[in-house]
Amino acid sequence: MAVRERPVSGGLAPREETLGSPPNVNRADCPSRGVLEHVTSRWAVLILAALRQRSYRFSELRRQVGGVSEKMLAQTLQTLERDGFIHRDAKPVIPPRVDYSLTPIGHEVAEQVWTLTRWVEGKLDHVLGAREAYDGARET
Amino acid sequence: MAVRERPVSGGLAPREETLGSPPNVNRADCPSRGVLEHVTSRWAVLILAALRQRSYRFSELRRQVGGVSEKMLAQTLQTLERDGFIHRDAKPVIPPRVDYSLTPIGHEVAEQVWTLTRWVEGKLDHVLGAREAYDGARET
DNA sequence: CCGTATCCCTGCCGATACTG
């Protein structure tokens, strides 16, 4: 997966054309920045991770992801659906039933953010210890 | 504003370790939530990814990460340092020189977010195509 | 049950100016 490491200069883009240049999150004006922010947004990470193993209905998902409001759940799901990470299946029944699942590409990214969440959970004690050391050294 | 308190089961079968609940990002009140948000925050992702291969000075880092303000760079670096992901090395020279590098644990997380950024860059075209399809189906 | 629409307030973040 050899990736081209370019001498990227960030915000102050010189005279380079943006048409032929490859996507680069380090550039402020690259659309990949937006996609990255969608995926790493507060609720998207948890939603993607939750959907990793099976599909969920709206209210199921809301229970699964602690603390998310209806508004933010709906909004985040829409964004992820628009970007092609989530598939929305609305059954025309009464009462309404809507199932959310991952697309193939959504599953790829979900695996990554899920790994990250598990890693963070595992390192939590380590991090909390580091914080105490940091705060301790700061007080006199 | 009290967060709605529900017996969030987290979906996963509870472990047998009843000595305090293990870290779970799905719980609104779990400290791991905060750590995850630090790591996945807008600038932290890019900063961690940038530091993956070598250390950077403050202004180098600012040039590397396009669009970041001095304030947000300093703020994010402090947060990541406090959580133990970044090491700050201030040399007592004139003019001042401060090098930022990853700690061992920082390197672990940096690899993950870096992989994610590269993945997003690679899938950008796919995502942009999905957006067009989505927006196209919406207008009629 | 599954959302959308509205209000509105918090705090994020950019801009600017200043210090060691």
Added chain:
DNA sequence: CAGTATCGGCAGGGATACGG
């Protein structure tokens, strides 16, 4: 060079009410 201090806009996102 490497930050801190302060102000202010504006958008994220919570609460609530309402529609399909």
